[in-house]
Amino acid sequence: MFNTEIKTQITAFAQSTKNAILVIGGAEDKIHGREILQTFLNRSGGSEAVIGIVPCASREPTLIGDRYQRIFSDMRAKEVRILDVRERSGGEDSGYLKFVNECTGIFLTGGDQLRLCGLLAETPLMNRIVERSQKQEISLAGTSAGAAVMGEHMIAGGSSGEFPNRALVDLAMGLSIIPEVLVDQHFYARNRLARLLSAVASHPNLLGIGIDEDTCAMFESDNTIQILGRGTVTIIDARQLSYTNQPQALGSEPLSIHNLKLHVLAHGDRYDLQKHQPFTSF
Template sequence: MPSTGTPGVSRGYIVPVGGAEKKTAEMPILKRFVKIAGGGDARIVVIPTASELEDTGDRYVDLFEGLYVEAARSLPITTREHAMEDECVAAIEDATAVFLTGGNQLRLSTILGGSPVAKAIRRRNADGMHVGGTSAGAAILPEHMIAGGRSGHTPRVDGVVMAPGLGLTNRLLIDQHFRQRDRLGRLLTAVSFNPFAVGVGLDEDTAIFLGPDGSFEVVGSGAVTVVDPTGLTYSSMDSAAPKEPVSLIGLQLHLLAEGARYDVETRQAFAPDPSAQ
């Protein structure tokens, strides 16, 4: 379950990105992230733990500094011992936003999971700090993380590997590089395991900005695939053998491009607002 916030204080945004977001010229996703984080007053902490490349954190710091934030710093947390250090927790406490980079989501979860840094991120998000992540950094944001799985359109019993995530929301299951890596089947499988959460498949260079009101808006050049299991009337997940396809009857699927919105609480999708164009 997400952390309980301070009464009267709005939760922070949750911003999963499908990976490969634009890092030159327009950069609509990163610019929007900086805007909600405070613009010129934003203090952004980058956590490059998922990546094994030494310069990943510094590259994002340069990007955010180029957008004129007040401060941006990288926390190169590479071990669980690092994730327990008071200095790292203090950096989270002072930030207006945290951004988790791409890489390997299991590396991210095994190093951060249950650590003081992870607990600080959860607590601060509940009290208004915004948290974004791209690729692996997006996958880990919900309570249940898609850690791996098969490519392809068809859901199968062994089609997805799940692991615990950060737990910023229990209403979504998030997959990334969605269309580019043909991941519909594994998202459907994940949703069928427990048809409570809404499945969200993020194309590359595409993000959702999930606000404290429980609704999100799509930003970016691709699309977001939303799998709503509310109307699911039949699933063969409990009886299908390993590697067999699974029958799912009654699912609703939405494809949302930039400007479209979705209310996670009411399970309603909305077209872009023409006045906002």
């Protein structure tokens, strides 16, 4: 029989290599501990990881793609390839599709979420990435703009630092990787609570998730979210919404939004997506 120490090592290895979807608030640590990036690498297979970088949200895809390629190569990934899509026709590239069918992880970089969706939404390449991630065949990470596109609906732009109002947020269709969420990023650094509240008032059936910089909401295969990084993840649950004036409010008129649940989670905390309850691992 295995002794207790060996059993513990095997259990830890299985946990570290289990596929997940990592939704990152942007500005993740790329130099020091690299906790979030290391977790993504581990969940993609560690030293056996075959990772695709999708930098097309950026206006400088070569620069940003090369940067992440160097990072994951330095972290000892087996192979790292940049999927440099500049036109929608690139979403049908047979070489890219072959790579996506064989890879163990995909990383969506930051930039402009509208640009990312405009280039890749409903293409064979993105459809395959979404399919494999939802089937838990690969790990998928998105940072900043790459995080914003995770839901069926996404925050495409807007202002910050105001009271909730309809004019504060611009909504568009996302990539439906995690359809039931509505994600905002760079959350407290850019004072975006009112923006997320305004978005949730439009779609109270969706779970609002605001993610700080260098922070990650990691969606696990057991329908829980694990929090990683140095900041917090704010969760807004509007399932029991009792009243909002959102349908009648015009422009920048203040929104009333009654009976929300708001949770602020930090490193080590978890959230049960079935029970809609936070809990801690400690």
